[in-house]
Amino acid sequence: MSSTTQNIVSGASKITTEEASLLKQPKAVWAVFFACIIAFMGLGLVDPILPAIAENLHASHSEVTLLFTSYNAVMAVAMLITGAVSSRLGIKWTLLAGIVIIALFSALGGFSNGIWALVGLRGGWGLGNALFVATSLAAIVSLSNSGTAKAIILYEAAIGLGISVGPLLGGWLGAMSWSGPFLGVATLMVVAFIGLIVLMPRSNTKNTVKSKISLLDPFRALKHRSLLVFGIAAALYNFGFFTLLAYAPFVMGLDEHGLGYVFLGWGILLAVTSVFMAPKLQQWFGTIKSMCAMLTLFALLLVAMGIWTSTQWVVITAVILAGALLGNNNTLITTAVMNAAPVERATASAAYSFLRFIGGAIAPFLAGKLAEWYNSQVPFIVGAVFVMISVVFIGMNAKHVKHVDHVKSGH
Template sequence: MIVSAHPSTPNPFKQPKAVWAVAFACVISFMGIGLVDPILPSLSAKLRATPSQVSLLFTSYLVVTAVAMLVTGFVSSRIGAKRTLVAGLVLIVIFSAAAGASGSIDGIVGFRAGWGLGNALFIATSLAVIVGSASGGFAGAIILYETALGIGIAIGPLLGGELGAISWRGPFFGVAVLMAIALIATIVLVQPTPTPARRASIADPIKALRHRGLLIMGLTALCYNWGFFTVLGYAPFPMDLGTHELGYVFTGWGVLVAVFSVFGAPWLQARLGIARSLYLNLALFALDILVIGLFTDSKATLIVAVIVAGAFIGINNTITTQAVMTVAPVERPVASASYGFVRFIGGGLAPYAAGKIAEHNGVHLPFYIGAAAVALGIGVLATGHSLLAEAERVQAAEAAGHTPAEERRETLEKQAPAEELGSAG
């Protein structure tokens, strides 16, 4: 049976200037994820650090991002979305420059943590701003956001490889300069936003996890991100490539993330629906990570499997982001913060765990565990199958100009969280 969730999708790239300014800043922000990949082995050698120590560049960045997600709504509801965006960008500029000026692995890890704080303020707020300001509907806004994510992830390793070949400090200073440009564009082009009528509490994202749909999607994303960041954070070490070559590999990976975010995900969802698309995509991603684990000693296989992983990541990012924003019976900024908190915990812990596991049990085991984590995510997601079907119905109706997703959200907000948990079966 063919299911179409997007009968008529408006062009997501016809947007106001303010949306483009935020999208550009998103590109630069997401560059920070893959920027350090090409220089991981170089950092390990030049600063005399073990792979697990170097992987803390991901762990400190993503774990702090996860925890800081809890305060994004609290901050933005008091100072407004634009000021929150600006504050996040300022922090990223300061801490990325400080990381470049640091002379020790501990210093870089610490400054990456500060970078993660700015990243959390920016990411959670930027998604809400793009969804709220973009023309072309909710689905188009998500596609634009995921396009920015994909482009940033694609360019990050390329820039990291080129600047990293000059000096390991180059990628950090490069991000500081680019984020300063994004900061100026945001200040000039994004209009001041009024503070919401209701001030959010720090506890709101945690309370939101009492809703079954949001919790299931968050836990699925935690499992998926464990596999994702095992590949991203540890695969550069067994590849045994130079800085330039690693940059090209992860650029190819990032290009597939971008292409499949924008084109592959809508195509697949239109043919299989949300649930079956996610089940199939997660199964293929788990298989791909398993191949990496089985053939880690084959450089050619490792390179191809890592690049191919970008396709599965792109599809998952777009479909899951749309689904979580639809099933969550809370305001979208709260949903974004709650979901980000859970998923980035998995992404932050995975690279460090991979390094430690490899040091004691060999290079293959981290990838076996990553594949198993993604497979576990399929089981978790299956417990919310009916919610995915409802999300698909709401998205289809919204795309057709009928019942918007907000109506479902208002209805679900009236339901007691305990009732939702009670239906978990």
Template sequence: MSSTPQSVATSSSKTASSSEEKKGLLSQPRSVWAVFFACIIAFMGLGLVDPILPAIAKQLHATPSQVSLLFTSYNAVMAVAMLITGAISSRLGIKWTLLTGIIIIALFSALGGFSNSIWSLVGLRGGWGLGNALFVATSLAAIVSLSNSGTAKAIILYEAAIGLGISVGPLLGGWLGGMSWRGPFLGVATLMVVAFIGLITLMPKANKKNTLKAKTSLLDPFRALKHRSLLVFGITASLYNFGFFTLLAYAPFVMGLDEHGLGFVFLGWGILLAITSVFMAPKLQQRFGTIKSMSVMLFLFALLLLVMGIWTSTQWVIIAAVILAGAMLGNNNTLITTAVMNAAPVERSTASAAYSFLRFIGGAIAPYLAGKLAEWYNPQVPFIVGAGFVFVSVLFIWINYKHVNHVDHAGSGH
């Protein structure tokens, strides 16, 4: 994938930003909307499972820490698989990498729907993570390369798809989960078939717009981490993901709500995440800069986790904090993704793979750790520990500020 979209070949000129402004976020080719729709469905899988975590624990006779392994296996496989996504997509091309990812997600989510033990379900979620890795890493590259509005707006569109998927997922999960915990798994499989049809129909055939020019080596993501800025953002994301996945995987167990109730809470969380990632984050970035805005959002998120840790037994506090956390996470996701894309002079797909590898390591450890901390100590400790990790991520950014502050000066059209 070339470092600038072909459709905006003049984006390096001084007049690029004004022309991109005229084109607007919504004037995209059909192929971009096909990937956008597929992204929504793929990211539904993240929030879809939330409302059914207590139901899975009850019906499969599992502890919260065992159920949290549904996130751990998913994220652990994603982390490792991210390292091979560049090598695969540079050989198969973006279109067929996306389609392969979709087939794997559909297969493993369908098998998950027929599973009868927590351990087989954990293993199948790992397979789902492999499909998601292929899809997620490549979908960002696809939207950026096929978009005609420039990198900054393409990233906003991508984050909007994530936000919509994460927000609709819990609502659908709560509705389907109200009938059976198997429903959400089979629902994802069905939706991924729809996404497959959309992509194979609307995405253009392999050409230099959606195929990487040079074959990527398996070592490229590790080489990319030699760039201090990319390493800093990856470690920062790994640290803040301890808080993010503590909230996602453990909060459902302390809210005392049924599948429908949990679905609505995480719907509110996801809506705030979607709105802030698209509308608020770019304004914060323009006014205060990427690094300062990111640090403030992470600090506020850490405070919310601390509040959840102090008032864990007060239901309305937990519900309000989860929903409000969506705003912090929506802003931060867009800010850090944009920063990563401008962090190092490497292919965007390679930068995304290297960053995602580190990010999902945190996402793999956090859910299981949260469940175990609650079992060893009490329900408050997971949130307090999660808050501690997020506070450390803010400190880590500022300790390394001189290595990352150049992203504030990177042009939005680059």
């Protein structure tokens, strides 16, 4: 009887320890976590003001979608240098450099008075984000004391919180002026800068990257078929992701506050599923099967948006529900990438992100142009086709990626 009680107690304490280990992190991890939230606010902050920017700067919808294209294009190319930069500057100073660049270009964006100047400045913002995003994932994974899988969940939670709070803040600031969200990001980035300077000790950045990374390392990493497969799949699925993000605001017929609330719902579901649901799916069905299921459902949602584009409640519901599918998929694919190839995590992240953001660069402008050439339904249908191609592509290369389910994520 006593041994049974002992087993129950030890089992209960083990579960409690496992749950606590995610939250029991060094201060450095929480500093990066907080900065991540603010950095990713920048993505959602701009969403509610896209129609307002088009109106105030007398720009077409496809010109306004270039705010996402320039941002993602610069980020894609800059991802290739992040490893080389962070291995020389160290993680702390690379993160701080990224924050300074984001703050500078978002502030300048708030004071610009033409769409092309704004598109160019968003490109500069993308450079800062590349330095920050690639390094922050590597920093959280390296500095965390709870293993890769839990560190990635923490990272995805920061993304989710940033993306969900961003539109609400963007809608509120954007209702005052379209430039408000740009100046808001700059201000928040100053707070993040102070947080990292104070909370992230320099000693924790030493030896995080074992050796200096060459500019060619991300390309060499893509020789690993598994990493290449995930990168191409992410580029394809990002056509759907950024069609939703960059073009859906134009067809919802809502003001800044309304768009802010819709994307808040989207972001909350993205955050909750990335932290709580994705690990369960991974455990029950495996990474690859779960990923393909989420992408297929996302494609179906895009098809629904394409068919019922003029029915407001369908588009709003589809956008919010898409958050759940994208939250799951983001965690699943990020975990898979970290375990895909025997290369430095910073290098794997840079190589994968380079391919992923190429898709994110082409998709927004393509969506705007397809709507101008044909009608507002076509961008969503085309986005759905690209997402389904990513599922087929993963299926065709299953033998190269199936090993990610057998890699121990805790190490």
